[in-house]
Amino acid sequence: DAMVIQNPRYQVTQFGKPVTLSCSQTLNHNVMYWYQQKSSQAPKLLFHYYDKDFNNEADTPDNFQSRRPNTSFCFLDIRSPGLGDAAMYLCATSAPGQAILNTEAFFGQGTRLTVV
């Protein structure tokens, strides 16, 4: 059973046109992450939520925003996609219950974003 689901798997968007990627989880985890991964590179953390607390990485561009309306869903909004934003975007969750630390992360299959 899929536990972290990302939709869509592939997204094509036009240069400058806002796009939203979605992630849902059935694990009831406290923490949700968004990563950007470019070809042959490591996943780069954009931001993460602990419950409703939003933690933005210092070098995440303002062009990237996130929303977490409830425990199960998290969205990545790219306000004005540029060609350099083409990448795989990975959502992950961790921390069941009160165990904040020392728990593994579960990843979705990713959304591959193409900007044309």
Added chain:
Amino acid sequence: SQQGEEDPQALSIQEGENATMNCSYKTSINNLQWYRQNSGRGLVHLILIRSNEREKHSGRLRVTLDTSKKSSSLLITASRAADTASYFCATEGGSQGNLIFGKGTKLSVKP
């Protein structure tokens, strides 16, 4: 920002051989984790070692952690062609569990 470096960047071995990958990091950590990624897919958790542990085993995997040197190694014994993938270390630090990945090692196991 990424936490550290992994070496080698790429490793090619024959089936049955052992594969060793190393990871270094920069800041204090709660734990270090290793993940595997098949091409174009999400990451799969392999093993987690806490900052107060020195060695951990899981099946054919052996992980060591040296906090004084801020380094870790992943050993895959008796490798199989199906082990071909990219392997990433990730460190968890802070109080709210941010998980930062290293650059990864691309492992190719030839049958």
